[in-house]
Amino acid sequence: MKLYKELSPSLRTIMTPGPVEVDPRVLRAMSYPILGQFDPEFTELMNETMEMLREVFQTNNQWAFPVDGTSRSGIEAVLVSVIEPGDKVLVPIYGRFGHLLVEISERCGAEVVMLERDWGTVFEPQEIVDAIRREKPNIVAMVHGETSTGCIQPFDGIGAACREADALLVVDAVATIGGVPVMTDAWQLDAVIGGTQKCLSVPSGMSPITYNERVEAKVLRRKTIERGLREQGAEVSGRKPVASNYFDLGMLQDYWSPKRLNHHTEATSMLYALREGLRLVLQEGLEERFKRHKRHEAALVAGLETMGLKLYGDPDCKLPVVTCILIPEGLDGEAVRSMLLNTFGIEIASSFGPLKGQIWRIGTMGFSCNQKNVLHVLGALEAVLLWHGADVNAGKALQAALRQYAHAEEKQPC
Amino acid sequence: MKLYKELSPSLRTIMTPGPVEVDPRVLRAMSYPILGQFDPEFTELMNETMEMLREVFQTNNQWAFPVDGTSRSGIEAVLVSVIEPGDKVLVPIYGRFGHLLVEISERCGAEVVMLERDWGTVFEPQEIVDAIRREKPNIVAMVHGETSTGCIQPFDGIGAACREADALLVVDAVATIGGVPVMTDAWQLDAVIGGTQKCLSVPSGMSPITYNERVEAKVLRRKTIERGLREQGAEVSGRKPVASNYFDLGMLQDYWSPKRLNHHTEATSMLYALREGLRLVLQEGLEERFKRHKRHEAALVAGLETMGLKLYGDPDCKLPVVTCILIPEGLDGEAVRSMLLNTFGIEIASSFGPLKGQIWRIGTMGFSCNQKNVLHVLGALEAVLLWHGADVNAGKALQAALRQYAHAEEKQPC
Numbered sequence: 049m050k051l052y053k054e055l056s057p058s059l060r061t062i063m064t065p066g067p068v069e070v071d072p073r074v075l076r077a078m079s080y081p082i083l084g085q086f087d088p089e090f091t092e093l094m095n096e097t098m099e100m101l102r103e104v105f106q107t108n109n110q111w112a113f114p115v116d117g118t119s120r121s122g123i124e125a126v127l128v129s130v131i132e133p134g135d136k137v138l139v140p141i142y143g144r145f146g147h148l149l150v151e152i153s154e155r156c157g158a159e160v161v162m163l164e165r166d167w168g169t170v171f172e173p174q175e176i177v178d179a180i181r182r183e184k185p186n187i188v189a190m191v192h193g194e195t196s197t198g199c200i201q202p203f204d205g206i207g208a209a210c211r212e213a214d215a216l217l218v219v220d221a222v223a224t225i226g227g228v229p230v231m232t233d234a235w236q237l238d239a240v241i242g243g244t245q246k247c248l249s250v251p252s253g254m255s256p257i258t259y260n261e262r263v264e265a266k267v268l269r270r271k272t273i274e275r276g277l278r279e280q281g282a283e284v285s286g287r288k289p290v291a292s293n294y295f296d297l298g299m300l301q302d303y304w305s306p307k308r309l310n311h312h313t314e315a316t317s318m319l320y321a322l323r324e325g326l327r328l329v330l331q332e333g334l335e336e337r338f339k340r341h342k343r344h345e346a347a348l349v350a351g352l353e354t355m356g357l358k359l360y361g362d363p364d365c366k367l368p369v370v371t372c373i374l375i376p377e378g379l380d381g382e383a384v385r386s387m388l389l390n391t392f393g394i395e396i397a398s399s400f401g402p403l404k405g406q407i408w409r410i411g412t413m414g415f416s417c418n419q420k421n422v423l424h425v426l427g428a429l430e431a432v433l434l435w436h437g438a439d440v441n442a443g444k445a446l447q448a449a450l451r452q453y454a455h456a457e458e459k460q461p462c
Numbered sequence: 463m464k465l466y467k468e469l470s471p472s473l474r475t476i477m478t479p480g481p482v483e484v485d486p487r488v489l490r491a492m493s494y495p496i497l498g499q500f501d502p503e504f505t506e507l508m509n510e511t512m513e514m515l516r517e518v519f520q521t522n523n524q525w526a527f528p529v530d531g532t533s534r535s536g537i538e539a540v541l542v543s544v545i546e547p548g549d550k551v552l553v554p555i556y557g558r559f560g561h562l563l564v565e566i567s568e569r570c571g572a573e574v575v576m577l578e579r580d581w582g583t584v585f586e587p588q589e590i591v592d593a594i595r596r597e598k599p600n601i602v603a604m605v606h607g608e609t610s611t612g613c614i615q616p617f618d619g620i621g622a623a624c625r626e627a628d629a630l631l632v633v634d635a636v637a638t639i640g641g642v643p644v645m646t647d648a649w650q651l652d653a654v655i656g657g658t659q660k661c662l663s664v665p666s667g668m669s670p671i672t673y674n675e676r677v678e679a680k681v682l683r684r685k686t687i688e689r690g691l692r693e694q695g696a697e698v699s700g701r702k703p704v705a706s707n708y709f710d711l712g713m714l715q716d717y718w719s720p721k722r723l724n725h726h727t728e729a730t731s732m733l734y735a736l737r738e739g740l741r742l743v744l745q746e747g748l749e750e751r752f753k754r755h756k757r758h759e760a761a762l763v764a765g766l767e768t769m770g771l772k773l774y775g776d777p778d779c780k781l782p783v784v785t786c787i788l789i790p791e792g793l794d795g796e797a798v799r800s801m802l803l804n805t806f807g808i809e810i811a812s813s814f815g816p817l818k819g820q821i822w823r824i825g826t827m828g829f830s831c832n833q834k835n836v837l838h839v840l841g842a843l844e845a846v847l848l849w850h851g852a853d854v855n856a857g858k859a860l861q862a863a864l865r866q867y868a869h870a871e872e873k874q875p876c
Contacts, residue, residue: 050513052510052514052737052741052744055491055494055507055734055737055738056494057494057495057496057497057503057504057507057734058497058503059495060495060497060498060501062496062497062498064498066727067496067498067499067727067730069495069496070495070496070731072495075492075493075494075495075731076493077469078489078492078493078731079489079490079492079493080469080470080471080489081471081473081474081483081484081486081489082471082476082481082483082484082665083471083472083474083476084474084476084478084481084809085481085666087474087803087809089471089472090471093469093471096466099464100466116531116532116535116666116667117530117531117535117708117726118530118726118727118728118729119726119727120707120708120725120726121530121531121535121708121726124706124707124708128706147688147689148688148689148707150689151688151689151707152707154703155703155704155705155706155707156705245727245730251496251729251730251731251732252499252530252726252727252728252729252730253530253667253729253730253731253732274561274562274565275561275562275564275565289568289569290569291569291570291705291706292538292542292569292705292706292709293534293538293562293565293566293569294531294534294535294538294709295706295708310814311534312531312532312533312534312535312666313480313481313532313533313659313666314532314666315532315665315666315667315732316481316659316665316666316667317484317489317492317665317667317731317732317735318665318667318729318731318732320469320471321731323466323469324469327466330466389501395498395501400724
């Protein structure tokens with residue numbers, strides 16, 4: 049019999065756009081013995097998690113809970129529950145994750161209308177408003193922060209246009225929640241999907257979502273009670289149910305409501321992790337947290353630019369938590385990444401599709417977003433680039449970052 | 463701002479049919495700092511997990527990996543990937559989870575043929591073989607161990623009949639994997655779904671699955687590469703894709719293959735937990751583990767029957783890891799469960815649908831399946847029943863269980 053070694057993962061400095069390093073307090077939460085799913089102590093933890101999610105999503109929505117799966121499980125849960133086959137879904141695309149929204153919507157039977165922008169830019173909100181008025185979609189699905197390109201989409205007027213057109217606005221905020229303001233109610237977002245493994249700094253495996261009464265009304269029209277759980281005489285809806293059982297928001301909300309109608313078995317240790325992660329976010333304070341992300345982004349960017357590297361994408365729509373760098377011509381981007389990982393223990397990311405081999409991506413997210421990490425990555429990157437014979441300004445990047453930090457401290461205490 | 467307390471869950475003796483107590487070594491594994499999803503150290507852990515899953519599923523299948531979600535996510539992933547709309551699916555039902563297979567299959571667009579038995583019994587395998595020959599289904603989906611009724615279904619001849627009829631045999635082994643033999647290859651099961659939170663004693667949140675080339679062939683016919691990941695010139699399949707992106711086995715197997723084609727972000731800490739849980743299963747040895755489950759079941763049953771309680775269900779098909787007890791007439795089953803939990807810190811389960819209020823269910827699964835727990839639950843149950851005025855034989859149950867353990871030790875060392 050093969051003997052498997054004890055688990056002993058190396059310690060890494062993870063500077064990708066997710067998954068990122070996890071706060072030790074969150075790691076510790078996962079090591080606590082578990083409770084049963086209907087234990088009142090556990091359901092109280094579920095309720096607290098819902099309360100905290102409402103704060104983080106900046107919403108008064110009743111429904112705010114995690115879907116048990118990775119981030120795209122939350123996206124699919126929302127889309128499969130709100131899209132009825134034949135619905136028209138408008139998807140503005142400016143990177144890989146816009147395409148994912150198209151892909152999932154198509155699988156849900158939607159008629160998809162795409163609006164495309166060059167990667168590295170975002171839409172003028174008015175373009176989207178015009179498209180909503182023109183296309184009269186049932187649903188508008190869009191990405192808030194595109195990790196594939198490091199761009200962030202403003203929402204001015206889009207929520208109002210959706211209300212006017214009676215369309216539901218579904219927003220993928222996987223990359224932004226907890227790092228950049230996501231104002232569910234103020235922006236009139238009908239459903240928002242967050243991710244755990246990015247700015248919340250909880251391991252991948254849950255996807256927090258929130259949605260309002262407009263979404264709930266559509267979900268309830270298709271609601272059923274599961275076979276094998278129905279008591280005698282229970283009514284059965286005549287409508288075609290949601291195409292997924294696992295992702296049926298009608299069933300999920302019954303499980304998360306005081307009814308606690310059995311659906312899945314809640315992922316206990318991940319729930320512990322999410323609750324602890326959210327607790328730490330609220331303890332830091334949302335505004336403080338957003339400022340922290342901006343502060344470290346500024347230092348990173350100062351260092352990279354001073355080194356002589358060029359950033360990718362339109363600076364006017366730069367996502368504060370992801371910085372994309374054009375790989376200097378003639379350099380093997382993957383060799384640089386490998387040396388960073390194997391020699392310095394630092395992970396940065398490449399990108400997808402048309403950007404594969406063109407850019408590196410550095411995340412400054414959640415627990416990974418700190419001065420030690422930013423300085424470490426700048427110093428290591430400079431050394432690795434010099435090692436590979438790249439033409440960079442030696443010895444300048446860390447000085448620029450340090451100046452940036454000193455300047456930020458003058459303006460506001462850490 | 464509301465201050466949320468530090469996480470501090472009470473220690474419970476969890477004797478439900480899942481989730482059950484988690485081995486402290488598994489809890490510890492979840493507290494390790496994470497690795498990035500494409501870090502070679504992490505992908506090596508993924509590969510080891512696949513190897514260990516093959517052993518636990520007793521298969522030589524190439525594909526054996528977890529789906530990132532709770533147990534029913536694995537069931538849905540298999541069904542949505544193999545069922546093409548209009549396919550005929552035969553579902554033999556003898557409890558709640560058979561109904562779940564119907565429910566999911568219907569949502570996948572299947573024409574479902576149900577075969578029903580009274581709850582508390584199982585099918586003669588020949589009945590199912592006859593139905594396969596008669597109905598000529600594309601898929602047969604059935605439950606191996608029904609936690610709702612505590613019954614286990616034998617498979618003699620069913621796999622062969624499926625091959626003969628060119629049907630795929632999909633088996634829900636969520637409750638049995640790691641506690642009772644599940645012989646994927648020997649029984650000619652085409653796809654098997656396991657659960658983590660039962661006999662594997664890993665927290666809920668992953669669902670290990672395995673499937674063979676017959677299933678893969680059907681999956682590959684519908685395969686696509688995700689929009690936004692396709693490189694220029696990549697081919698696009700003309701067939702209707704699987705209705706789910708998250709659960710598309712074609713994409714999942716690319717992610718778990720050496721290609722590592724990005725799909726979701728693997729749930730790192732849950733993967734650590736699963737790998738450690740599997741390692742402990744293999745360290746104990748499958749045969750030893752199955753014997754252990756039988757040994758503690760025998761002691762539990764001896765204690766319950768000596769107390770004067772009646773078991774529910776046909777004893778010939780009793781599932782070794784779940785014991786169902788008829789609630790004595792005139793007793794409030796929920797009051798007994800509450801007192802067990804609140805006063806003794808022990809959780810046992812009720813049941814679903816027609817059995818709600820009729821039976822209690824006690825699990826003897828994985829890490830929870832040990833002498834300390836069995837003796838604790840018997841002593842506490844007797845005290846709580848006496849407290850509620852039930853007519854039970856006082857002082858006998860623990861003696862019977864102790865005699866059973868002594869007898870088992872004579873036959874085989876612990």
